[in-house]
Amino acid sequence: MKNSNNRKSGLLFYALLAGLLLFGEVQTVKAQVSGPQEIKWMWVGQLRHWFSNGLAEIEYGRRGRACCENTDQIDGLIYPAQFANQNHNVAGVMWIGTTDYDDPVSNENYAHKVVCMGSRVLNLNTEIYPEKIEMIGRYDHPVVLVDNAPASDLDDRDEVDIIDPDMSEDRMVVIRTHTSIGITVTKKVRYFAQKNHENFYIYDYVFKNTGIIDNNGTVVQKDLKDVVFHWQHRLAFGHEAFVQGWAYSNQNYGRNAVNDVIGENGLTDGSEFRASINWFGPHSGSGNFLRDIGQPNPTNSKMVSAQYVGIAVLHADTDVDNKADDIFQPKTTKFMGSDRDDQGVNQYNADLMSRKYTKHMTAGHLPQSHAELIGESFADDYGDDNGGYSAAQGFGPYPLMKHGDSIRIVLVEAIGSLDIITNKQVTVNWANNENLILPNGSEASSADEYKRTWVETGKDSLYKAFRNAKRIFNEIETSGVISDPAPPAPTSFSVIGGGDRIQLKWTPPETAFSNFAGYRVYRGVDRPDTTFQLIYDGTETSYDDKSAKRGVDYYYYVVTYDDGSTNTDVTNSGTPLESSMFYTLTNQPATLKRPPGKKLSEIRVVPNPYNIRAQELQFGTTTQDRIAFYGLPANCKIKIFTERGDLVNTIIHDDGSGDETWEQLTSSRQLVVSGVYIAYFEVMQDIIDQNSGSISLKKGDNIFRRFVIIR
Incomplete structure (x- = not known):
């Protein structure tokens, strides 16, 4: 009885909500996330991205458009992460559709019911219902210090919830989210921080008809018909150019991103993969198609858009009772207008959902891809969608998903490009019209041919990533582990x-x-x-x-x-x-400190007195308790006493510098109180003057300094 009442009250609430949405028909174009979104960063390798418990990383979805319109248009899918401003993600999108759906909330029958995650709207706890998002790691990230202060990006970005030393992945994000049509999605993001694998993610999805339609666990058992799983990938290139202020006006949201498709219709085109591939298309603002390939910077020292980004299929269930890989999936591959093609979100708008399902999710394969239609023309001149075009894939329709049935789809997303050293060398050679040697060892007929051929090797790198991901996936399926994990890092x-x-x-x-x-x-x-x-x-x-x-x-x-x-x-x-x-990469600089003092009389305590109310005038608020000892010999023992002679702490100074710091902690890690303190400095071994060769300070030489702490 209790469960029944909960179910009725839950459905009543959502019915009221549905009514409001039905009367509020206008579709917003502003990017927004409603509800309690949680994210996890994958930050331990050359490919970095953030993942939402809402299953899609929508446009401006991480921090919102209001705060970050000028910085977050491209946000995530960072590669190579070793260098700044290498983002490629504008929006990730997932739609799930079914037909002939009796909605338990609106009490309407929809010819097509579509649950949407993106491209600009994510409705948490009204359309999708996150259950969990967690990070599993093979081991925790190391403690990294520079001058005894934290100095690693991972302290903020690498939030590991569970340690599993037996896993092959360096990191795995696990997300479980329910939807308003009763399909529960479990998504595993696998990442391997090894040089041969660090440019791709494996996305392992299981879609199960659990009947759970809300956060209360309300179960509505339905057999779902003609279920389709649809993804869109909106990408952009040249983030570095945008940050530096010389990008074309609309490249930051992908107006000139080019989409291509290979392997549709069961690999009948001879392709090795079923994949969509994206790259930077030369822009009309350049005035020169061949020159703009790879987008050389104004000084002709580097190309900022020489990457290829792709999504390939590793596995797609044939049906709920046939788990063999269906090489004819996805059944739909197309490109979609990122602004115009029914990107609004309203799960109670019957016309909108029918257009999504019939025009986009089950459209089949286009006669020509976006790339084929553009050819050798400027990519931003194609079409009338000011937002550019996104790659889209639709899996299904799966005829019938009964309660308890599931479908598994596994994808790999990868980025291939020239390494930075080759990139710079190719750009310089092209600009100077010299050393035009192609990857195969022959000489190019022109500088433009030379540059273009080298840029297109990024596609070879992308395909290599697909192959590696396929091998890894097969190994995990067979044995649960991979044959070539990266060695564990120092702790x-x-x-x-x-x-x-x-x-x-x-x-x-x-x-x-x-x-x-x-x-x-x-x-x-x-x-x-x-x-x-x-x-x-x-x-x-x-x-x-x-x-x-x-x-x-x-x-x-x-x-x-x-x-x-x-x-x-x-x-x-x-x-x-x-x-x-x-x-272990340090994000704070290490420098040589001041040379050691030659006389004990040079030793100073700074600040003296220390006053907690004057933090900003001392060493700043991040090191608010710091006291420094300057003019020290290359090695000495520092003992700190209270005025009555109680030993507070002992510091061994042996780094060869003239500096040492103390954070006002006792030997038992307690913060000291206000008072007068005495520091005792004693040379631990003879110190030789480098010029004269004589002893400048003898072992045992010592001096005292008095200082005051006001807390």
């Missing part, structure tokens, strides 16, 4: 700037692996989004960077690597695999 990484060196220390992985070969340390200069150089290769767990120069900012990461025995990649078989650089 911690500490970088300390000293007076004559920068000290690097790390701890071994929490889980040992049999083919361990060593560690490698890489260093970048001036900023973290740059290329890094190898500076150490060995089996020790520390390294002193003595080549660092004063006044220069340095960024580091350390990786474990194996002996290459598990690397079977066709292009680099047998070469060692490394843990992902992003586990």
Whole structure:
């Protein structure tokens, strides 16, 4: 009786809501998320994206249009993440449709009922009902410190809920969401942070007719007819150009993105994959089609739009009782106007839902793809949809999904492109009309042919990602694990700037692996989004960077690597695999500190007095309790006492610099109180003057300093 009453009250509420929506017929064009959205970032590799518990990453869906219209038009699907402003996602869309549907909320029969997630609207808790979103990790991210302060993006972006050391994926996001037609969607996003696999995600969907239509668990058992699962992918290229202020006016939302399709109709075209492929189409604003391929920057030093993005099918159930892969799915592949093609959302608008279902979700395959229609013309000149065109795929219709039936669809989304070094070299060669050697070793007939051929190798990289994803998927299906996981990363990484060196220390992985070969340390200069150089290769767990120069900012990461025995990649078989650089990449600079003092009389305590009310005048609010000791010898012991002689803490200073800091913590990690304190400094070993060769400070030399703390 209790369940029945809950069901009736729930249906009454949604009936009232449906009535309001029926009378409010105007479709909004503003991007919006209603309801409690949760997101998880995948941040541990070269491909980064955010995932919504609403199953689709819609336009402006992460932070909203009101706050971020000028920054978030392209948001997510970041590659290569090592460099800034590499976003490609404008909107991800999922629609689920059925026919002849008696709606328990509106009490209407709909010829076509469509539940929509995007492109601009996401109705949480009125159309879709998230149950959970969680991140599972093979291990947690390491503790990364620079000068004893947190220095990793992962501290904020990598929110792991469950640790599973037996999984092959570095990270997996699991989402479960119910819909108003009673289909529960479970989505698993698999990511492998290994150099051969770090440019793709595997999306594993299971659609089950549970009958659950709301957050209260209300179950309405229905057999669903002619069920279709539909995705759209709206992409854009050249985010870097937009941020730097020289992009074409409409490329930021994909007006010139080109969509192509391969493998439709059961791979009868000879393709290896069933896939949609997207790339940057030369823009009319350039005035030169061939010159604009890849979009060279104004200084002709780099191309900012040389990527290919694609979605391929790894598996699609033939039917609810036949789990074999149906090579004729998706049954619909087309391109859709990102603004005009029935993108509104209203699950009680019968005409709108019928147009969605018949014109878009079950349209079949077009005679020509978007790319074929554009040909060698400017992509932004095609068509009359000012928002550009999105790639669309429709799976089904599946004739009958009875209560309890399920359909599984597995996709891979990948990005292929030139590596940054090759990209820059090709751009310079093209601009200078020299060294025009093609990938096959022959010489190009023109600079434009040279650049175009190299850019199009990004499609080869995309296809390689599809192949790797297919192999991984098959291995997981067969054994539950993959044959070539990335080595586990070190569990911690500490970088300390000293007076004559920068000290690097790390701890071994929490889980040992049999083919361990060593560690490698890489260093970048001036900023973290740059290329890094190898500076150490060995089996020790520390390294002193003595080549660092004063006044220069340095960024580091350390990786474990194996002996290459598990690397079977066709292009680099047998070469060692490394843990992902992003586990330990520092996001704060390390620098050489001031040189050590030569006399104990030079030691100063700063600030003195320390006053908590003057944080902004001292070391700022993020290090509000910091006290610094300046003018120290290269090595010394610092003992801090209360005025009556109680030992508060002992600090060992041995980094070769003249600086040390103290966060006003006792040896038991308690914050000290206001009062007068005494610092005792004692040299721990003889210090030799580098010029004279004589002893400048002897072991045991000491001095006291008094200071005041006001809290």
